[in-house]
Amino acid sequence: MTLFAAIRRWLDERFDWDDLLAPLRHKTVPTHRLSYWYFLGGITLFLFVIQVLTGILLLLYYRPGANEAFESVQYIMTRVRFGWLIRSIHSWSANLMIFTAFAHMFSVLFLKAYRKPRELTWVSGVLLLFLVMGFGFSGYLLPWNTLAFFATTVGTAITGQVPIVGRPLMIFLRGGPQVTGATLTRFFGFHVAVLPGIATVLILLHLLLVQRPGMSIPPKLEVQWTANPSARREMKFFPNFMLRELMAWYAALGVLGVLAALFPWNLGVKADPFASAPAGIKPEWYFLFMFQTLKLIPSKVWFIDGEVLGVLGFGLVGLLWLLLPFFESDQPAHMKRWITGLAVFALAYVAGMTVYGYLAK
Amino acid sequence: MTANQLSQPEPARRRLIAFFLGGGLLASFASFLYPVLRYLVPPAVADLGGDEVVAAKVSELKPNSGMIFRFGSRPGLLIMTSDDTYRALSATCTHLGCTVQYRSDLHEIWCPCHNGIYDLNGRNISGPPPRPLDVFDVHLRGDEIVVSRKREA
Numbered sequence: 001m002t003l004f005a006a007i008r009r010w011l012d013e014r015f016d017w018d019d020l021l022a023p024l025r026h027k028t029v030p031t032h033r034l035s036y037w038y039f040l041g042g043i044t045l046f047l048f049v050i051q052v053l054t055g056i057l058l059l060l061y062y063r064p065g066a067n068e069a070f071e072s073v074q075y076i077m078t079r080v081r082f083g084w085l086i087r088s089i090h091s092w093s094a095n096l097m098i099f100t101a102f103a104h105m106f107s108v109l110f111l112k113a114y115r116k117p118r119e120l121t122w123v124s125g126v127l128l129l130f131l132v133m134g135f136g137f138s139g140y141l142l143p144w145n146t147l148a149f150f151a152t153t154v155g156t157a158i159t160g161q162v163p164i165v166g167r168p169l170m171i172f173l174r175g176g177p178q179v180t181g182a183t184l185t186r187f188f189g190f191h192v193a194v195l196p197g198i199a200t201v202l203i204l205l206h207l208l209l210v211q212r213p214g215m216s217i218p219p220k221l222e223v224q225w226t227a228n229p230s231a232r233r234e235m236k237f238f239p240n241f242m243l244r245e246l247m248a249w250y251a252a253l254g255v256l257g258v259l260a261a262l263f264p265w266n267l268g269v270k271a272d273p274f275a276s277a278p279a280g281i282k283p284e285w286y287f288l289f290m291f292q293t294l295k296l297i298p299s300k301v302w303f304i305d306g307e308v309l310g311v312l313g314f315g316l317v318g319l320l321w322l323l324l325p326f327f328e329s330d331q332p333a334h335m336k337r338w339i340t341g342l343a344v345f346a347l348a349y350v351a352g353m354t355v356y357g358y359l360a361k
Numbered sequence: 362m363t364a365n366q367l368s369q370p371e372p373a374r375r376r377l378i379a380f381f382l383g384g385g386l387l388a389s390f391a392s393f394l395y396p397v398l399r400y401l402v403p404p405a406v407a408d409l410g411g412d413e414v415v416a417a418k419v420s421e422l423k424p425n426s427g428m429i430f431r432f433g434s435r436p437g438l439l440i441m442t443s444d445d446t447y448r449a450l451s452a453t454c455t456h457l458g459c460t461v462q463y464r465s466d467l468h469e470i471w472c473p474c475h476n477g478i479y480d481l482n483g484r485n486i487s488g489p490p491p492r493p494l495d496v497f498d499v500h501l502r503g504d505e506i507v508v509s510r511k512r513e514a
Contacts, residue, residue: 150459154474157457168402175403178434178458182403274429274436276452276462279473295475299489306489307457 023211027237030217037111038215038241039248040104045203046249047097050256051135054090055192062142064188066181069144070270077267088260094136096256098286101132102350109324109343113216116330121209126322128202131195136284138191144184145268150277151284152187153179158294161307162315180273219332282357289350290314292357406434413509416449420504427463427470430508436460437497437508438470442481449508450483451495461494470494 011017029038061080063072076083105125108114114122137155141148156179160170175182217225225232235241283291293314297306328336416430416439427440429452438452440463450470452460459474469486470479478487483494497508 150474153459154457171403172401176406180434273460274431275460276429277459277473281459281473295489299491305491 024238025236027211027214028234029215029237029241030221031233031235032217032221034111034218037107039245040100040107041210042245043248043252044097044100044104045207046252047093047100048199048203050093050253051090051097052196054086054093055196057086058090059192064142064185066144066184066271069142069184070267073143073267077264084264085260088264089256091265092256092259092263094139095285096252096259098132098136101129102286105129106343106347108216109346110340111216111218112328112335112339114325115216115219115328115335116325117213118209118216119325121206122325123322124202124206124209128199128206130318131199131202133286135191135195135199136286138187138195140284141184141187142191143267144271146271146275146278147268147281149179149271149273150281152183155283155287156183158307158311161305161311163308163312166311178273219335223332285354285358288357289353292353292360295357295360413507415502415505416499416508417506418504419501419506422447422506425465425468427465429460429462432497432508438463438494439499439506439508440470440481443468447499447501447506448481449497449499450479451497453494454490455485455492455494456488456490 008017029035058076061072061076061083063069073087076087078084080086108122108125137152141152156170156173159173160166162169171177173183173186174180175186282288290310294307294310297310299306301309324339328339414430414432414437416432416437417428422428422439422441424441424445425443427438429436430439430449431437432451436452438450438461440448440450442448452462454461454472454474454477456472456475456477459472461470461472461477461479463469464471467478468481470481470483471477472479472488472490476488477485477490479490479494480486483496485491485493496511498511500507500509
């Protein structure tokens with residue numbers, strides 16, 4: 001008996017290991033023309049794991065605090081061996097993860113995978129997307145450079161526009177009336193403790209919710225396969241799909257390595273609360289579509305402040321987005337056309353506004 | 362008295378006990394939560410800047426230029442106009458709090474974050490800013506440019 005088999009038997013005798021793994025062995029993945037979209041969630045998960053690992057490595061040298069943060073990141077980038085690589089991978093992986101999370105969401109939307117019985121999978125996924133953006137926002141400040149300083153000033157000021165709760169919330173986020181070292185300490189805590197804790201729970205829930213009903217099939221295909229069960233094609237999750245997913249992960253790691261090596265992330269200039277904001281300042285690309293929208297709203301609409309209107313509007317859209325599956329029918333014949341239309345519009349809006357925001361002065 | 366009656370005390374009394382137990386439990390939770398909520402709100406820091414500050418030396422500023430100075434814990438903007446007069450204003454944009462700058466090409470005050478523009482009296486004349494910038498008093502004391510908060514009339 002090999003050592004591996006011996007360990008396995010030992011575990012099986014005590015925990016009924018084989019029974020525990022049975023669902024994984026029986027799990028299948030439908031194979032069809034659009035099966036490639038099933039990889040995106042896994043790739044996002046992989047990039048999250050990369051974030052956790054590189055984040056832990058950065059923690060070995062990073063020091064929060066207005067007088068130390070910039071210098072410690074500089075130290076990581078210039079003195080620590082491969083520090084530049086670890087930090088660049090952390091930054092690139094963060095951006096790619098947000099991109100794949102968005103792509104995953106839109107694929108789920110277009111393939112109608114959010115429909116009954118997977119409503120809660122969608123809800124947990126959208127919450128994870130919000131969380132990922134929170135990771136991006138809080139992590140962006142940590143190097144304490146000028147761009148981050150003003151991005152945080154503006155971002156938290158937008159929070160402050162929310163009626164009634166806005167100002168206390170802004171003070172809570174900033175750790176005071178202005179962005180200072182106290183803000184950095186708080187954001188550091190959110191970024192490395194609060195958000196990872198919530199994310200871990202939500203990811204486990206999301207994965208569990210995916211396992212229960214199995215993989216979704218596009219409605220049209222579902223109709224065909226139900227009418228003609230012999231047309232049904234699927235592969236085993238383990239090992240067939242898993243090995244393909246691993247190849248995708250390996251490729252993602254390669255892409256990350258190339259990006260980090262060829263385009264190492266900039267550190268910028270140390271933040272100075274007593275310097276003017278630099279010209280041409282913009283938020284990270286994943287906030288651009290909201291930034292550009294806010295820019296286009298006039299300062300007064302009727303008697304409401306433009307910013308307040310924008311913030312409330314985005315809040316409402318976010319809430320409706322979260323609840324989208326509850327407006328959908330579970331009958332393939334009665335799928336709501338307007339939801340598909342909305343999905344196309346949302347994608348076009350986000351992409352268009354991002355490009356516009358990037359090009360606009 | 363049947364077995365059923367023994368296991369089922371009077372509903373009214375049960376509800377009363379449940380009310381007090383539940384209420385007590387909730388009150389204890391509130392007492393745990395209250396310090397945490399208070400802890401989350403940062404203590405107010407006294408602004409030690411006072412009402413007056415030496416913003417710069419006369420030699421530091423050329424005509425048609427501006428500089429940022431510290432006014433307590435907030436940035437201020439000191440401008441020497443083309444006709445050699447000094448202006449001092451709050452440098453915090455009234456829109457979303459970026460730090461504004463003097464544009465010598467426009468002779469105006471500009472916020473790069475959302476393209477807000479103020480005139481030299483701090484009035485918001487273009488872009489999203491909802492309110493004018495606070496204007497401070499400026500006077501010279503020897504070769505020092507002294508900025509002070511406007512005295513309320």
